[in-house]
Amino acid sequence: MSELTDLYQEVILDHNRRPRNFRALADASHSAEGYNPLCGDRLTLYLKVADGVVEDVSFEGAGCAISKASASLMTDAIKGKSVADAQALFDRFHRMVTTPPEQPVEDLGKLSALAGVREFPVRVKCASLAWHTLKAAMVNERRTSTE
Amino acid sequence: MTPGVAGPNRPGLLTSPDVRRADLSGPPTLDVARVRADFPILARTVHGKPLVYLDNAATTQKPRAVLDAMAAYYTGINANVHRGVHELSARATDAYEAARERVRRYFNAASIHEIVFTRNATEGINLVAHSFLKPLLREGDEVLISAMEHHSNIVPWQIACEGTGGRLRVAPIDDTGALRMDELAGMIGSRTRLVAITHMSNALGTITPAGEIVRLAHAHGVPVLLDASQAAYHMPINVQALDCDFLVATGHKLYGPTGMGVLYGKESRLEAMPPFLGGGDMISSVTFEKSTWNVLPYKFEAGTPHIAGAVALHAALDYIDGVGLEAIAAHERALTAYATDVLNAVGGIRMIGTAPDKSSIVSFVMDGVHPHDIGTIVDREGVAIRTGHHCAQPVMERFGIPATARASIAMYNTREDIDTLARALHKVREVFA
Numbered sequence: 001m002s003e004l005t006d007l008y009q010e011v012i013l014d015h016n017r018r019p020r021n022f023r024a025l026a027d028a029s030h031s032a033e034g035y036n037p038l039c040g041d042r043l044t045l046y047l048k049v050a051d052g053v054v055e056d057v058s059f060e061g062a063g064c065a066i067s068k069a070s071a072s073l074m075t076d077a078i079k080g081k082s083v084a085d086a087q088a089l090f091d092r093f094h095r096m097v098t099t100p101p102e103q104p105v106e107d108l109g110k111l112s113a114l115a116g117v118r119e120f121p122v123r124v125k126c127a128s129l130a131w132h133t134l135k136a137a138m139v140n141e142r143r144t145s146t147e
Numbered sequence: 148m149t150p151g152v153a154g155p156n157r158p159g160l161l162t163s164p165d166v167r168r169a170d171l172s173g174p175p176t177l178d179v180a181r182v183r184a185d186f187p188i189l190a191r192t193v194h195g196k197p198l199v200y201l202d203n204a205a206t207t208q209k210p211r212a213v214l215d216a217m218a219a220y221y222t223g224i225n226a227n228v229h230r231g232v233h234e235l236s237a238r239a240t241d242a243y244e245a246a247r248e249r250v251r252r253y254f255n256a257a258s259i260h261e262i263v264f265t266r267n268a269t270e271g272i273n274l275v276a277h278s279f280l281k282p283l284l285r286e287g288d289e290v291l292i293s294a295m296e297h298h299s300n301i302v303p304w305q306i307a308c309e310g311t312g313g314r315l316r317v318a319p320i321d322d323t324g325a326l327r328m329d330e331l332a333g334m335i336g337s338r339t340r341l342v343a344i345t346h347m348s349n350a351l352g353t354i355t356p357a358g359e360i361v362r363l364a365h366a367h368g369v370p371v372l373l374d375a376s377q378a379a380y381h382m383p384i385n386v387q388a389l390d391c392d393f394l395v396a397t398g399h400k401l402y403g404p405t406g407m408g409v410l411y412g413k414e415s416r417l418e419a420m421p422p423f424l425g426g427g428d429m430i431s432s433v434t435f436e437k438s439t440w441n442v443l444p445y446k447f448e449a450g451t452p453h454i455a456g457a458v459a460l461h462a463a464l465d466y467i468d469g470v471g472l473e474a475i476a477a478h479e480r481a482l483t484a485y486a487t488d489v490l491n492a493v494g495g496i497r498m499i500g501t502a503p504d505k506s507s508i509v510s511f512v513m514d515g516v517h518p519h520d521i522g523t524i525v526d527r528e529g530v531a532i533r534t535g536h537h538c539a540q541p542v543m544e545r546f547g548i549p550a551t552a553r554a555s556i557a558m559y560n561t562r563e564d565i566d567t568l569a570r571a572l573h574k575v576r577e578v579f580a
Contacts, residue, residue, distance in 0.1 A: 004527055008520075008578050017515075039519055040536045040549045062549050064517035065579075120523060 006116030007123070008065065015069035020076050021058040032140045034061075034133030036125060041067045045133045052083050059133075064126050066117060071130035073111055083138060090131050097127050175474035182470060183559045185210040196529030199564045204349045204377060204508055204555035205533055206399045209463070213403055216462035220455045228454055229428055229445070239454055246457035247444070250409055253464045254394065255385040260443040261417065263410040264452055268376040269299040271395035271410035272343070274447060275372055276303035278420040279393075280341055286312030289338045291369075293331070293355070294320045294545055295348040298538045300374045304343060313340070320545065324351035325502035328359065335367050342371045346378035350539040350553070351500030352483070352508025354378065361390050370416065376400060380557070381479060381507050383472045386411050398456060402557075403463030407456030410447070417443050424449040475558045479507045482556050486565045490554075493572045499551050510537075510551040513572070516579045518552040524578060525571035532568070 025031075025046035033044050043061030047054055057075045061068075074093075078086040093114075096105045101118040117127045183189050188208045191198050200208060220242065226235035228243045247262050256262055265271045280290065290304045294317050304315055316339075318331035326344075335342065342364040346357045357373050364371045370392035375384055379396040386394055393416065398407030412420075422429055422440055426449035431439040440446045467475070486509045490496050495514040513521060522534035533553045536543045543549060554568055 004524060004578065007523070013579065038535065040540070040543070041519075042549070064519035066520070068517075123519070123523060126519065 003116070003119045007120055009113045009116060011073075011110060011113040012065060012069040015072040016065035019059075019068055019072040021072065021079070022060065023058050024060055025056060025058045028056075028058075030137045030140055032133050032137035034129045034136070036063075036067075036129055039064070039126070041126065041129055043067070043071055043130060043133060045071070045130065045137045047134075047137050049083060049138075054078050054081055054083060054086055059130065063129070064123075066114070066123055066126040067129045070114055070127045071133075073113070074130045074134065077109075077111055078134070086134065087138065090135055093131055094128065097124050175471055175477055177470060177474040177478040177558065179478070179559065179561055183561075185212065185466070186559055187211055187214070189559060193529040193531070194527050196527075199528075199530040199567045201554040201556065201560065201564060201568060202531045202533045203557035203560075204400075204537075204553065206405070207380060207402045207557050208559070209402055209404070209459075210466050212466050213459050213462045217404065217455050217459040220458040224458075225455075227451055242458050242461075243452065243454050246461040249461045249464050253384075253468070254379075254396075254409075254411055255387050256411055257387060258414055261386075261411055261414050263412065263417070263444040263447040264457060265395075265408040265410050266406050266453070267399075267408035268374060268395040268397040269303075269408075271393075271408055272299055272372070272374070273303045273306075274410055274423040275341075275393050275395075275412070276307040278423045278447075279370075279416065280304070280313075281307040281311065282421070283340050284308060284311035284313035287338055288313040288340045289316050289336075290314075291316050291318060291331070291334055291339050291342045291344075293318045293326055293344050295324065295326070295351055295353060295539065295542050296343075296345055297349055297374065297376070298540070299376075300343055300345060301541070304341075317541075318344075320351075320353070323502045324348065324353045324500040324505070324542075326353065326355050328356065328363075331360065332363050335364055335369055337367070339364070339367060339369045342369055343374070344371070345374040345376075346384070347375075347381065347506075348500070348539075348542070349377050349508070349555075350510055350537040350542045350551070351502065352505040352510070352555075353500060353502040354382075354504045354506060356504075357391065358389050365390065377507075380467065380475075381472075382476050392416050398460040398463065401460065401463050402466060403460040404453075404456045407453050407460050409460075414443060417447070422446050422449070426450045428452070470558060476506070478558060479556050479560075482560055482562065482565065483507055483509060485562055486554060486556065486568075489565050489569045490572065493569055493576070495576065496572070499546050499548065507556045508553060509555070510553045512548055512551055513575065516575055518550040520579070521552045521572070521575050524575045525568065528567065528571040528574065530568050530571050 028046035029049045030047040035042050041063035046058045048056040059071045099105050114127045117123050186208045224238050226239040228240040247259050250262050251259050319327045347354050361371045372393035373391045375396045380401045392413050394411040396409045399405040429449040431441050496511050499510040518534035535550050
């Protein structure tokens with residue numbers, strides 16, 4: 001069970017049960033939809049970016065515990081950060097979940113809870129979905145139909 | 148079974164069906180322990196636990212007779228078919244054509260000219276979509292499918308409709324996953340060019356009344372294609388009794404090899420159809436001005452076929468008939484009922500697909516736990532189930548869920564397999580408590 005408890009850590013189960021920033025963002029400046037056609041996980045990510053800073057971020061959607069918890073942790077991690085820092089965090093997160101399990105990885109604080117996914121290669125894409133959606137959203141400025 | 152005796156033309160099995168039946172009084176039975184001993188992979192472990200393989204609707208495991216037949220072909224016969232005068236080519240051709248005759252007998256087709264070898268069921272459907280349907284389609288024409296079709300029985304029809312003005316219509320299913328036959332009957336009309344329906348749903352386990360569907364369609368002069376990918380390894384299928392115009396099946400679910408499929412088509416239908424793929428073997432003569440087509444079924448078999456696959460499929464069908472499809476069906480139905488009871492007792496589980504006529508598929512969702520998380524946790528207990536939309540996204544939409552967990556049963560599964568799955572599901576509940 002040890003690899004399973006590495007994967008389903010309390011922080012992951014908590015963010016799955018009570019995802020943070022789980023809502024639509026009416027005044028979002030950027031958004032993107034992430035979809036994993038293999039498993040049907042789907043989420044919409046909203047960003048409110050002003051002066052190069054992620055002022056607010058939220059998500060909606062349905063998916064497994066890993067993808068939902070990862071999205072929730074990501075929103076907490078990037079809120080208030082500069083777009084450049086968020087992009088850099090994407091790279092660091094991506095490196096963490098794709099490093100072979102026997103090798104050490106950088107401590108990314110709460111995001112490190114997702115390092116356990118390395119023991120489950122088919123689940124890496126669940127953990128990465130939100131981050132790839134973030135990357136898409138940052139280049140995907142929203143058309144201003146609500147204004 | 149003695150290793151080495153199973154050749155492409157010999158039934159490599161236990162006892163002949165006749166002997167077996169003569170020994171029995173009452174319903175057919177199946178000696179599961181004996182069957183399991185024929186499947187080498189069932190002896191392996193996964194994550195240190197004995198393998199419990201419950202993903203049979205995706206693909207079944209292979210008995211030793213099938214593996215031996217394929218090795219025997221490559222070891223002692225290998226040559227190309229239909230072209231050489233040398234001994235090996237003649238023997239390879241014999242083995243390939245013997246497989247066709249074996250498939251004809253399995254589905255009780257009238258003639259070997261009606262058995263086309265394909266890569267899989269999907270290719271069979273694409274062949275019919277391209278060579279039969281597309282040339283017929285005019286503005287306003289319709290293809291009727293059901294709401295429980297696999298993507299392979301949806302997408303090829305959509306592609307055929309593109310640019311023709313033809314359209315897909317979908318007969319609904321009820322809340323149990325049974326086909327609404329009243330609705331289906333009302334949807335067959337003068338614009339219907341084809342009815343294409345599964346004989347057994349891969350996502351729900353629902354068995355459709357194929358014979359009745361054919362009667363309804365034929366009353367309007369509409370041909371019918373049956374997708375027997377699932378049904379073919381769970382129940383006897385008789386294409387002449389069903390009177391279907393086309394039927395597709397796939398070898399790897401029939402305990403045979405991947406890359407080996409079957410299209411059955413009534414001779415009159417296939418005769419009237421243009422080729423699907425062009426190339427060698429499918430021609431009668433070729434000049435740069437014009438080529439003429441070979442006779443059935445070769446017109447539809449361009450290029451070197453999967454000869455070893457056909458030989459192995461032959462052995463697989465011998466194996467299935469040796470055990471007996473009626474015995475297999477009775478065993479699987481009993482196990483499906485058992486699994487339904489045992490899983491319902493776990494708590495927090497909702498069954499998806501509860502049609503009165505169903506078998507072998509137990510699809511379910513669990514309160515507060517996504518199917519992928521179920522799949523990962525039970526995998527660590529050695530249990531292989533499928534999680535996701537099962538290539539049937541419209542079915543998921545119909546039930547308002549993104550995915551299900553699906554245990555699917557084959558002839559070698561046991562009550563112990565189901566009990567292990569249930570214990571693993573209790574672990575899932577512990578993790579997500």
